[in-house]
Amino acid sequence: MSNIPENLRYSKDHEWVSVDTDTAAIGITDYAQHSLGDVVYIDMPRVGDKFGAHEAFGSVESVKAVSEVFTPIAGEVVEVNEGLNDTPEKVNGDPYGDAWFIKMKMENPLEADGLLSAEEYEEYLSNQS
Amino acid sequence: MSTENLKKTPLNEVHRSLGGKMVDFGGWDMPVQYRAGVIEEHMATRTRAGLFDVSHMGEIWVEGRDAIAFVNSITTNDVTQLVDGQAHYSALPNEEGGVVDDLLVYRFNNEKLLLVVNASTTDKDWDWITSHKGDFDVALTNVSSAYCQIAIQGPKAVGILQKLTETELEPIKYYHFTTGEVDGVESIISRTGYTGEDGFEVYAAAEHAEQLWNKMLETGKEEGILPCGLAARNTLRLEAAMSLYGHELDDDISTLEANLGWITKLQKDDFIGRDKIAELKETGLKRKLAGFEMKEPGIARDGFDVYVGDEKVGTVTSGSPAPFLKKNIGLAFLPPEFAKVGQEIKIDVRGKRLAAEVVPTPFYKRDK
Numbered sequence: 001m002s003n004i005p006e007n008l009r010y011s012k013d014h015e016w017v018s019v020d021t022d023t024a025a026i027g028i029t030d031y032a033q034h035s036l037g038d039v040v041y042i043d044m045p046r047v048g049d050k051f052g053a054h055e056a057f058g059s060v061e062s063v064k065a066v067s068e069v070f071t072p073i074a075g076e077v078v079e080v081n082e083g084l085n086d087t088p089e090k091v092n093g094d095p096y097g098d099a100w101f102i103k104m105k106m107e108n109p110l111e112a113d114g115l116l117s118a119e120e121y122e123e124y125l126s127n128q129s
Numbered sequence: 130m131s132t133e134n135l136k137k138t139p140l141n142e143v144h145r146s147l148g149g150k151m152v153d154f155g156g157w158d159m160p161v162q163y164r165a166g167v168i169e170e171h172m173a174t175r176t177r178a179g180l181f182d183v184s185h186m187g188e189i190w191v192e193g194r195d196a197i198a199f200v201n202s203i204t205t206n207d208v209t210q211l212v213d214g215q216a217h218y219s220a221l222p223n224e225e226g227g228v229v230d231d232l233l234v235y236r237f238n239n240e241k242l243l244l245v246v247n248a249s250t251t252d253k254d255w256d257w258i259t260s261h262k263g264d265f266d267v268a269l270t271n272v273s274s275a276y277c278q279i280a281i282q283g284p285k286a287v288g289i290l291q292k293l294t295e296t297e298l299e300p301i302k303y304y305h306f307t308t309g310e311v312d313g314v315e316s317i318i319s320r321t322g323y324t325g326e327d328g329f330e331v332y333a334a335a336e337h338a339e340q341l342w343n344k345m346l347e348t349g350k351e352e353g354i355l356p357c358g359l360a361a362r363n364t365l366r367l368e369a370a371m372s373l374y375g376h377e378l379d380d381d382i383s384t385l386e387a388n389l390g391w392i393t394k395l396q397k398d399d400f401i402g403r404d405k406i407a408e409l410k411e412t413g414l415k416r417k418l419a420g421f422e423m424k425e426p427g428i429a430r431d432g433f434d435v436y437v438g439d440e441k442v443g444t445v446t447s448g449s450p451a452p453f454l455k456k457n458i459g460l461a462f463l464p465p466e467f468a469k470v471g472q473e474i475k476i477d478v479r480g481k482r483l484a485a486e487v488v489p490t491p492f493y494k495r496d497k
Contacts, residue, residue: 037150037162037166037167037360038166038167038168038169040168040428040450041426041427041428041450041457043427059479061428061450062167063167063168063360063364063449063450063452064161064167064360064449066428066430066479085426089168092166
């Protein structure tokens, strides 16, 4: 069973978003880390990079494969979790806490409301398999 | 997901019960990893013990008066050098000097040899071998589905296996084998493996697979044995710089190019492709297999281009993180002048050219 915290919003590409006023932290969900297997490297964007909603901002690599990561919302990168590459296994162990990938200043602070709720994401997952 | 058309080893149910993530490997339904994950499985094999289902590999008996002469004529290594109870790594060459498959040749006696071939090429090899029988006085039997094969590898492997057999394992030298009973089951007990660790590969009748597997797991539990899937099998063999057919070896790649001159005995009696291989040696290799290590963050993957300066000079044949070494490594065919230790190269990783360096292989060597 996948872990899906109540207080976050989700995308169909298995990213989570945590909003603080107009800043959004973005990471990948428990379902995503489980599908990937042991994470070994995250290819991060740079502070200042701008992305539209659903654009790929980087990639996450496991031993066997590479997967692009998409931002569910539009905005500008204000912080990158560089330290995460020292302990990439954190993405597997605790994908929602310290394992956020980037923080973005949101172009539209209300955009996250249009994403899936925990309940909707859970339903989406159960329709996946 | 339908696995109807996929072949299954006798341990398929067991893999699923252990939480194996099943994938299609060359037409076989196999576990790529289990619950512990690739990295843990890899580290378990390097520091304790790992258990591998390799029952999908193929086995072919060659029996009769001309067994040795026949196998010698279709392989690159010298079968006349083997003694009873000894095996060697070899290759089946084609007429162009390329490789049909790599394999192990086991000598039971001077009229009985066992060939152990790759899972994805078993049918291809069987057709090749039978079609080259000619007038040799040999009987060929494909017993691939009759056998299961389980590999137990790692520093604790021998100790664990010893608890299940009266056969003394320590005196069996590397690349030697014997027959005996493992947990009461008649088996071929072979000191071989594809991990770079000490250990054994056990061959037995397929119906005993579950019993042997479960017993080895149970017996090795207190030593910390883990079942290991295909992903760990790949990272382990890559750290040990062992070739994988379809990557470092193929129909259009010579053993000489793949650094396998040591299993290519040009001085022995004539064998398929011998003249072409000798010619290649004479005129000089155009490419040579080299090991490299990434010098910038990033992972080289199979098929990525290799650059020296602005010139593309080769392609990555196998690339991956190396869990034990904590580096990102790979193998690539490079022009001989660039295949030297210390040569700086760049790998094109999804559009970015990242620095790497040619290093000595094997990348990992166990303490003896």
